[in-house]
Amino acid sequence: MSALADTMAPVHRLLRGELAAEQLAELFQVPASRALIYQSSARAHLDEVLAKNYASLRSVLGPALWQRICDGYFAEQPPSDFELNACVRALPGYLEQLRARGEPGIEAFHAELAELEWLEFSVYVSRSGEAAPTARTTLNPTLEILQTRFPVARFLDEWRAWEAGELESAPAPPLNEAPEVVFVFRHPASEEYAFARADPELLFAFKVLYDGLDPAAAAQAAGVETAAVERALDRALRLGLAVSDHHHQHQGGSP
Amino acid sequence: MSHIEKPRFGIGLRRVHFDQLDQLGDGIDFLEIVSENFMRFGGRPRRVLEELRGRFPIIPHGVALSVGGPDALDGRYLASLKALLDWLEPPWFSDHLAYSSAFGVEYHELLPLPFTEEAVRHAAGRASEVQQRMDRPLLLENPTYYLRMPGAQMTEAEFIRAVIERADCGLLLDVNNVYVNAINHGYDPHAFIDAMPLERVRQLHIAGHDASGEFLIDTHGARVDPKVLDLYAYTLNKLGPTWSLLEWDHDLPPLAGLLEESDRVRGVGTRALGRAAAQEAA
Numbered sequence: 434m435s436a437l438a439d440t441m442a443p444v445h446r447l448l449r450g451e452l453a454a455e456q457l458a459e460l461f462q463v464p465a466s467r468a469l470i471y472q473s474s475a476r477a478h479l480d481e482v483l484a485k486n487y488a489s490l491r492s493v494l495g496p497a498l499w500q501r502i503c504d505g506y507f508a509e510q511p512p513s514d515f516e517l518n519a520c521v522r523a524l525p526g527y528l529e530q531l532r533a534r535g536e537p538g539i540e541a542f543h544a545e546l547a548e549l550e551w552l553e554f555s556v557y558v559s560r561s562g563e564a565a566p567t568a569r570t571t572l573n574p575t576l577e578i579l580q581t582r583f584p585v586a587r588f589l590d591e592w593r594a595w596e597a598g599e600l601e602s603a604p605a606p607p608l609n610e611a612p613e614v615v616f617v618f619r620h621p622a623s624e625e626y627a628f629a630r631a632d633p634e635l636l637f638a639f640k641v642l643y644d645g646l647d648p649a650a651a652a653q654a655a656g657v658e659t660a661a662v663e664r665a666l667d668r669a670l671r672l673g674l675a676v677s678d679h680h681h682q683h684q685g686g687s688p
Numbered sequence: 689m690s691h692i693e694k695p696r697f698g699i700g701l702r703r704v705h706f707d708q709l710d711q712l713g714d715g716i717d718f719l720e721i722v723s724e725n726f727m728r729f730g731g732r733p734r735r736v737l738e739e740l741r742g743r744f745p746i747i748p749h750g751v752a753l754s755v756g757g758p759d760a761l762d763g764r765y766l767a768s769l770k771a772l773l774d775w776l777e778p779p780w781f782s783d784h785l786a787y788s789s790a791f792g793v794e795y796h797e798l799l800p801l802p803f804t805e806e807a808v809r810h811a812a813g814r815a816s817e818v819q820q821r822m823d824r825p826l827l828l829e830n831p832t833y834y835l836r837m838p839g840a841q842m843t844e845a846e847f848i849r850a851v852i853e854r855a856d857c858g859l860l861l862d863v864n865n866v867y868v869n870a871i872n873h874g875y876d877p878h879a880f881i882d883a884m885p886l887e888r889v890r891q892l893h894i895a896g897h898d899a900s901g902e903f904l905i906d907t908h909g910a911r912v913d914p915k916v917l918d919l920y921a922y923t924l925n926k927l928g929p930t931w932s933l934l935e936w937d938h939d940l941p942p943l944a945g946l947l948e949e950s951d952r953v954r955g956v957g958t959r960a961l962g963r964a965a966a967q968e969a970a
Binding site for chain 2 (some may be wrong): 512515520561624
């Protein structure tokens with residue numbers, strides 16, 4: 434190892450929490466408070482981005498369990514991407530690992546809730562939405578589909594409503610399996626993330642758009658009235674699951 | 689003295705101001721972005737940039753190049769950066785004379801290099817390579833540092849000059865960083881400015897810091913300290929017209945407050961340049 438790398442090695446151990454600030458201070462003959470600022474700051478970056486991208490999961494878990502998870506994630510999943518958000522992509526999988534190890538307080542739905550929150554961030558910054566708008570109604574190019582074993586989308590809706598003061602009591606944790614399909618996308622007008630729980634009408638709209646059928650052909654294939662197809666497509670457009678040139682024209686304006 | 693004719697004043701573009709950008713007017717000559725906040729992202733950040741890039745020069749300022757780091761340069765990072773630069777076509781791009789990753793871990797923190805000949809060779813070689821691969825001028829910024837790494841063979845000023853000259857790149861001189869380091873490490877900030885390769889300075893940074901603890905912390909979270917403004921005036925007096933950027937990243941005021949602070953910087957800068965011109969004429 435070069436002298437340069439030799440010098441960096443103890444700093445690495447400090448930032449990874451393997452060396453106390455006092456130990457580095459003694460080694461480098463510097464005040465411990467100055468070593469501590471680097472150690473605290475490197476750790477805070479990860480904690481802050483975990484809290485930002487998994488805000489609901491954090492509040493569902495409560496401060497003590499959340500802190501334990503952050504500590505473990507920091508130790509076991511060293512940040513390896515130059516983009517800080519990308520460094521917390523692995524949290525859902527990490528929660529699965531914790532549950533498999535029998536970590537108290539971690540339920541199966543927590544990983545799915547984390548996955549849903551990650552997808553919200555993911556569609557918010559997705560590059561897929563840069564495709565040129567078309568005159569036809571099409572699926573939102575940022576669309577991601579999440580299939581869950583537990584009804585986490587319903588729970589997340591209710592949890593956020595409760596946190597906003599719109600519900601009197603917190604929803605019960607979704608501990609029983611009740612599979613959901615969730616559409617997650619960036620809304621073409623607001624440019625904010627959104628999700629919609631799939632129901633038969635939205636699944637039908639999705640299939641029509643995915644297959645690129647026009648309403649008449651879709652109605653004939655499904656044996657329904659054309660008006661029913663149009664209703665489903667209108668709803669998909671209103672939600673933002675689908676986009677059209679009309680919607681794109683309305684998302685401009687000054688930044 | 690600088691070779692540009694007109695001073696330019698800019699601010700950092702931050703997401704919290706996206707809804708207030710219609711307030712940007714004649715008081716701002718250019719914008720700076722944190723490169724990594726835009727390199728991979730689409731959606732609103734990208735659209736905002738798309739709309740602004742026709743109105744202002746936009747300078748990408750990175751925090752993750754890790755020009756002094758021990759690991760190989762990150763090819764994915766450089767490819768993303770190149771795509772951003774090719775899109776924005778800035779006159780230059782910048783990052784820090786520091787390292788931010790090592791041994792496979794990204795710290796997302798700017799760490800000081802030891803002031804050694806080996807570190808000069810290492811950082812200068814990589815800066816030169818990055819500049820060539822990006823095909824446009826690279827400016828390296830003098831960072832703040834709280835730890836003096838062991839084994840120093842030269843002063844901080846000598847170290848910066850050696851890297852910049854050997855890499856044949858530009859210097860982004862952060863005046864607040866000079867002040868913070870001078871106080872924290874006990875040297876004269878004016879003498880430090882005098883020792884910089886001023887002919888290579890293309891841009892200045894100016895920012896607020898926190899003076900409430902046992903040492904100064906470069907927070908970019910407050911108004912600019914009057915002593916830093918004095919040092920900025922001293923620097924401009926020596927440099928002549930250049931590009932000045934007000935950095936504010938934490939506890940951000942509304943855009944109107946940021947623009948007000950930028951006007952203050954512009955006022956100090958304009959007066960300093962006026963004095964310099966008068967001295968030169970006399």
